Amino acid sequence: xxxxxxxxxxxxxxxxxxxxxxxxxxxxxxxxxxxxxxxxxxxxxxxxxxxxxxxxxxxxxxxxxxxxxxxxxxxxxxxxxxxxxxxxxxxxxxxxxxxxxxxxxxxxxxxxxxxxxxxxxxxxxxxxxxxxxxxxxxxxxxxxxxxxxxxxxxxxxxxxxxxxxxxxxxxxxxxxxxxxxxxxxxxxxxxxxxxxxxxxxxxxxxxxxxxxxxxx
Numbered sequence: 001x002x003x004x005x006x007x008x009x010x011x012x013x014x015x016x017x018x019x020x021x022x023x024x025x026x027x028x029x030x031x032x033x034x035x036x037x038x039x040x041x042x043x044x045x046x047x048x049x050x051x052x053x054x055x056x057x058x059x060x061x062x063x064x065x066x067x068x069x070x071x072x073x074x075x076x077x078x079x080x081x082x083x084x085x086x087x088x089x090x091x092x093x094x095x096x097x098x099x100x101x102x103x104x105x106x107x108x109x110x111x112x113x114x115x116x117x118x119x120x121x122x123x124x125x126x127x128x129x130x131x132x133x134x135x136x137x138x139x140x141x142x143x144x145x146x147x148x149x150x151x152x153x154x155x156x157x158x159x160x161x162x163x164x165x166x167x168x169x170x171x172x173x174x175x176x177x178x179x180x181x182x183x184x185x186x187x188x189x190x191x192x193x194x195x196x197x198x199x200x201x202x203x204x205x206x207x208x209x210x211x212x213x214x215x216x
Contacts, residue, residue: 005030005210007128007153007176007202008038010060010068021206023060023068030067033210035203037067039095039128043207045073047103050082054089061093071098071128076112083115090123100130107137109144117145128153128176134162135173142170151200154179160186168193178202178213187216 010023030038040060045053050073057070072089074082076099086097097120099113106113108129120127126149131138134156142150155175156163160183167173167190175190175198190199203210 003033003035003201003214005035005038005040005203005205006151006200007178008040008205009043009207010040010057011043011206019207023056023064025206027064027067029203029205029210033214035210037069038203038205039069039071041071041073041098041128046098046100050074051085054085054094057094058089058092070094071096073098073100074116076104076106076110076116079112083119086116086119090119090125094125096120096125097127098129099127101137102130102132107140109137109141114141114144117141117148117150120149121145121147125149126151126174131155131163132157132159134159135166136162138163138173139166139169142166142173146170146172148172150174151176153202154181154204155186155190157181161189164190164193167198171198174198174200176200176202177216178204178208180208180212182212182216 011021042053042057060068061070072086072094074085128151131152131154151174153176158181167175203213
């Protein structure tokens with residue numbers, strides 16, 4: 001069976017918490033758990049110098065071709081410069097876009113964020129979003145951008161029942177299972193609501209150990 005990780009990172013980037021990881025740690029975890037491919041972003045890029053983070057990711061893709069695939073990251077507060085950075089990364093063969101509401105403090109349907117979903121539709125790539133609020137603004141943006149393929153990272157987090165409910169209303173939403181929340185029945189509930197084709201395996205490694213998602 002091929003194992004493809006839809007939500008990973010090449011660094012944890014939580015040095016302030018004493019958590020320091022690099023792409024080598026991700027590759028070792030992939031080898032340990034027989035994960036063939038990981039679709040990754042650079043954690044530091046999410047809340048720091050996103051250009052430098054994207055460059056680190058491009059370097060990782062170069063060193064581990066076919067194993068590390070990339071989500072481009074930029075801060076929507078930077079407007080056109082951020083969109084240009086996304087285009088640069090997609091032109092360099094990254095596979096999608098990553099947006100993180102907790103770092104930018106912008107809802108996904110905010111006027112500064114919507115152009116990134118439009119770009120994803122134009123380039124035919126998915127958008128992986130951090131979703132730990134049950135999917136409130138995701139519900140709105142999925143309706144406004146029905147052609148966008150949107151992956152709900154953590155599928156709503158602690159409010160995963162609401163995340164599943166939101167996904168059930170929009171065929172362009174996919175649920176991704178990694179989360180520090182591991183209640184019994186999460187995966188079964190997601191599959192029952194949207195079908196197995198729209199429930200994706202992800203790990204959040206190397207911040208989280210992939211064994212959690214594999215056991216789910």
